[in-house]
Amino acid sequence: MGPVAFSKRRAVQQNNPKHPRKTWKSHHPDQSSTFLSGEPRVSTQSLNQVCPTTDPPTMAAADIRLSIAHQTRFALRLAAALSSPSAAAAPAANAAFSPLSLHVALSLLAAGAGGATRDQLAAILGGDGPSAAEGLHALAEQVVQLVLADGSGAGGPRVAFADGVFVDASLKLKPAFGEVAVGKYRAETQSVDFQKKAAEAAGQVNSWVEKITSGLIKEILPPGSVDHTTRLVLGNALYFKGAWTQKFDASKTKDSEFHLLDGSSVQAPFMFSTDKQYIASYNNLKVLKLPYQQGGDKRQFSMYILLPEAQDGIWSLAEKLSSEPEFLEKHIPMQKVPVGQFKVPKFKISFGFEASKLLKGLGLQLPFSPEADLAELVDSPEGQNLCVSSIFHKSFVEVNEEGTEAAAASAATVVLRSFTMPMDFVADHPFLFLIREDMTGVVLFVGHVVNPLLAP
Known part of the structure; x- marks a missing residue:
């Protein structure tokens, strides 16, 4: 998934002319990245069988299977929405995205949300009950550790995945959120200056993506996507390259x-x-x-x-x-x-889009609204005024005689x-x-x- 941006709430949030919804193409293959950007409220068989570890499982096998079933349903709902004639992908265009990348980024966002906002995130992602958010974090921990671990050393596909949390230099992450981000999502945290050097901060985020993706995706935050009102960017990047068991001649x-x-x-x-x-x-x-x-x-x-x-x-x-x-x-x-x-x-597909409209259509409204409760992200009164301004996602998939390379x-x-x-x-x-x-x-x-x- 790409970045999620958080911004200060503004009086008018929808249809912000400064940040119109866009689709764009990447010239750099084989990856998927997602970012949520935000501003103080502006307008804007079990897993242990797959890869045994020495640590005890944090979820029962039955719970993992159920959570993955919910995750798959989210993936296919999003795919159907993306395939509709009114979506980011025109009917005459190819499209590709990583629902897993989006799911992980939104699950991390839920760690910084409270009240109805947290409940809505958990519901749309497949959680249920008062401990739904905790279940999402436990699932993400298992997926990041096991499914998204690199297998190329053992002769399997090459997989690279990373989470990143970029926070404005004027703020500090709340300890509880930081603990979940680093401990369960294995996220890297960086302090950047959105308020005074927004373009430079966006460049830092893009450079991080370029590094994680080995240069395949050089820009996840398009020009103008962050400004002085941006306070945090949550993002991740996913790379996959696999060779067919039976290669084509x-x-x-x-x-x-x-x-x-x-x-x-x-x-x-x-x-x-x-x-x-x-x-x-x-x-x-x-x-x-x-x-x-x-x-x-x-x-x-x-x-x-x-x-x-x-x-x-x-x-x-x-x-x-x-x-x-x-x-x-x-x-x-x-x-x-x-x-x-x-x-x-x-075929080769390079596809990027801003996902907030699709997610709103699936029922995820509160994180983008002036009523968003994202106070658990940062240790500051300013946290009361945070909302998500945009969610950027970019993917590349190539299929040829040797196998598949996919970013995103x-x-x-x-x-x-x-x-x-x-x-x-x-x-x-x-x-x-x-x-x-x-x-x-x-x-x-x-x-x-x-x-x-x-x-x-």
Whole structure:
């Protein structure tokens, strides 16, 4: 996720002309970062099985599975909102984002919230009951420690993740918030001068992101996104690079027809294979699972491509994913099958957006309003006047013959068809995709491809 900015409350907060909602493209691949910026109120199988540790678990296995299910529901609701015609992603554009990055950043924000603001954050993120916020922090601790640990040394995917808290030099973090941020989220804290040197402070945040992402994302805070009213920026950055278990032969890649939503078509580079693949076929839908090399890593990351039968079925599929919580889990391919015609397009997606409007549409209103209670962030009376001004997110995903580089259900029983003949999987029209860790079900990235030729 990108940054969350906190600002002083102003008399007028909505539709601030100084900070219009924007989408922008990154020229630096393979990452996701999210930042919340704020100002004193202006307008603006268990995880222990995945990666055992010597420390006792902070959550019971059943609680972790339930929390991850809530997290996945948040991810798919956000994906559906992002896929709607009125969202940041135009219907003719590819999109990708990291719901996990956003979830972690908002969970950290909840550590500095109180009262109804904290409860609303917990509810939208999947918490329930008086200890919901504590459950979010415990889940984040497990996810950061285990799912987001780098596995490249063991032959698995390279994963890099970091949290950052940037506070104005005139303020100090409340000890309780700092303890949660550093202890559970492993956040790095920095003091910066938003009041007198806002542009320089934004540069410090962007430099931090560039460092964490190995130069792949150089700017998460666009010009003018912070000013003298900004008091804190919460952010994180996520990088993922995995190689396919079965790599595609680049010499077999060739152009083929890809059908667009408007009925036209383009010639795009497709990867071909005759190897057995993890494919499941259902009414009006095929799902492909492409596992990443695991090595000695106990986690198992995979990319899933959800291909609707209808060439224009991508948006209704996104809505179904969002409205039926168990849909994804019920449509996971479980076994390899021989393939007939098999081709998947290569693609690159670089996508950035300001997320506050989407989150408000999902019911998260209070953190952005003059009624926000974020007093637990800083040890100052000024904390009574903080609200979130904006949430920036940027992601990059590239899929090619080698693998992926990325920065950034109904109650009815579904029966898998039994096939004796080879199964086709021809992704020659718009589709959804996601990257998840299969042992836990944690979704790292979600996106859609409507035209593989669109430049990032």
